[in-house]
Amino acid sequence: MLISIVIPVYKSSATLLEIAQRTACVFDGLDEYDYEIVFVNDSPFWSATREALTNLAASDPLVTAVELTKNFGQQPATLCGIDYARGDYIVTIDDDLQHAPEDIPLLLAEASHDAVIARFRVKRHSPIKRLVSKIKGYFDTIIVGKPPSLSLSSFRLIKAPIAKFMLKRRTPYPFIPALLFDITDDVVNVDAEHRSREDGSSHYSLIHMIKVFSNLLINNSSLLLRMVGFVGFSVAFMSFVYAFVIASRAIFLDIPVAGWPSMFTAILFFGGMILLSLGIVGEYLIRIIATTEHRPKYYVRTVLGVGRAERYDEN
Known part of the structure; x- marks a missing residue:
């Protein structure tokens, strides 16, 4: 042998x-x-x-x-x-x-x-x-x-x-x-x-x-890409919670909504969605690369x- x-x-x-x-x-x-x-x-x-x-x-x-x-x-x-x-x-x-x-x-x-x-x-x-x-x-x-x-x-x-x-x-x-x-x-x-x-x-x-x-x-x-997607989802979820809190205060406590909270909420939401989208696209890309890479x-x-x-x- x-x-x-x-x-x-x-x-x-x-x-x-x-x-x-x-x-x-x-x-x-x-x-x-x-x-x-x-x-x-x-x-x-x-x-x-x-x-x-x-x-x-x-x-x-x-x-x-x-x-x-x-x-x-x-x-x-x-x-x-x-x-x-x-x-x-x-x-x-x-x-x-x-x-x-x-x-x-x-x-x-x-x-x-x-x-x-x-x-x-x-x-x-x-x-x-x-x-x-x-x-x-x-x-x-x-x-x-x-x-x-x-x-x-x-x-x-x-x-x-x-x-x-x-x-x-x-x-x-x-x-x-x-x-x-x-x-x-x-x-x-x-x-x-x-x-x-x-x-x-x-x-x-x-x-x-x-x-x-x-x-x-x-x-x-694809752990890193999934982490990016998770962070994106978490940030988007936090923006929804924050928007709910602002709306509740305005409706039930009659607290006026300043301009910057809504702007901040929008930035959080769209930033989170962008990161989530990148994570999803990246998940596809890494599978394509793994399949087609022949160097x-x-x-x-x-x-x-x-x-x-x-x-x-x-x-």
């Missing part, structure tokens, strides 16, 4: 050889499994990364190095690696060794499920990143349909048919958990240790995290090692 290890790479070089060596040691002790490693270079103009991957692909017959044309982000790069993977199961892992290759057998032990995600009880991230991750986790439950008890991470095992189904979703702003839960609910956690970075500092800045968060909200949900998630410049053409020849 073949296991494909997919590793998106961004401005890393010192850890790549160690990842390959430690992965080889892990599978030396797993006689029932063969493996391949698919590196995806998401920093093509970072010369140290390119050189390291070129050397690995040339020296190790189990390594494929895919180079993208520019930085597309971790999610598209991971899906690119899945596209080039040939295994029966696909394991995605980070390039900084915070996910230890030695923990891959923990995922394989639960391989009867469609997907297995590593859960880290203690995460070695900055406080800001942990806070953003916690907020995003709340929205993951609301938007993606993730069970509240389930933890997400980029260290995961996915059955190949499920992973290939994810590639059929044509969106330039993919979010892998959303794709996964759209296909299956058979997802479980296994506990693993979150290690310290072996080299350098995290390239996953606050801006990158906000970008992923916005992709979750905008491209995988590629990434573009591949070169493939070194076990290339895609060879795989198709085998089929």
Whole structure:
């Protein structure tokens, strides 16, 4: 049985050889499994990364190095690696060794499920990143349909048919958990240790995290549009109540109506109706966009090692 290890790479070089060596040691002790490693270079103009991957692909017959044309982000790069993977199961892992290759057998032990995600009880991230991750986790439950008890991470095992189904979703702003839960609910956690970075500092800045968060909200949900519609409806309702109060005071208490309350009421009403209309129109637009959007998630410049053409020849 073949296991494909997919590793998106961004401005890393010192850890790549160690990842390959430690992965080889892990599978030396797993006689029932063969493996391949698919590196995806998401920093093509970072010369140290390119050189390291070129050397690995040339020296190790189990390594494929895919180079993208520019930085597309971790999610598209991971899906690119899945596209080039040939295994029966696909394991995605980070390039900084915070996910230890030695923990891959923990995922394989639960391989009867469609997907297995590593859960880290203690995460070695900055406080800001942990806070953003916690907020995003709340929205993951609301938007993606993730069970509240389930933890997400980029260290995961996915059955190949499920992973290939994810590639059929044509969106330039993919979010892998959303794709996964759209296909299956058979997802479980296994506990693993979150290690310290072996080299350098995290390239996953606050801006990158906000970008992923916005992709979750905008491209995988109509929550924001529905919120706009709800606010519009609420404002319009408040204007009706306010108009009723003004009219009641004028009729029953003989209090004269000044010009500004009626003007204010009209502004509230029409403003609310405009927002409500935008929400309704936006609801249609997001469904149209989701149906017709066909822009590629990434573009591949070169493939070194076990290339895609060879795989198709085998089929």
